[in-house]
Amino acid sequence: MLNTPRHFHVSSVLNRQSIARHGLDWTRMGAARGIAGSRRPDVEGIFVCRDEDVSFFLQINNTGGPVDVWAVDDVDEESLLDNGNGFFYLPERIPAARIRLVRSDVPAQ
Numbered sequence: 001m002l003n004t005p006r007h008f009h010v011s012s013v014l015n016r017q018s019i020a021r022h023g024l025d026w027t028r029m030g031a032a033r034g035i036a037g038s039r040r041p042d043v044e045g046i047f048v049c050r051d052e053d054v055s056f057f058l059q060i061n062n063t064g065g066p067v068d069v070w071a072v073d074d075v076d077e078e079s080l081l082d083n084g085n086g087f088f089y090l091p092e093r094i095p096a097a098r099i100r101l102v103r104s105d106v107p108a109q
Contacts, residue, residue: 007075009069009099012067013104054069068101068104070101
């Protein structure tokens with residue numbers, strides 16, 4: 001297993017309480033739009049990115065408000081799937097024990 005702890009997930013601040021309690025789970029989407037503006041999950045999984053790509057996701061923020069950046073620990077890069085547009089996701093729920101809030105209330109740009 002090739003684990004790299006430096007992956008991130010960007011989400012609306014409206015999801016903060018749910019994420020802190022339940023982790024990252026696409027079946028719980030609903031409090032806010034996805035980062036690209038979708039109202040439903042685009043995939044059955046959790047989109048993650050590397051540190052150098054976080055700024056891109058902050059720029060495309062289409063949630064209608066500020067966002068949080070969550071670090072995701074122990075990502076097996078061999079498990080990442082491409083959604084067909086060059087964005088990668090883990091096809092699994094990520095428990096709260098594997099994430100931590102690293103930036104909060106980042107305003108829409």
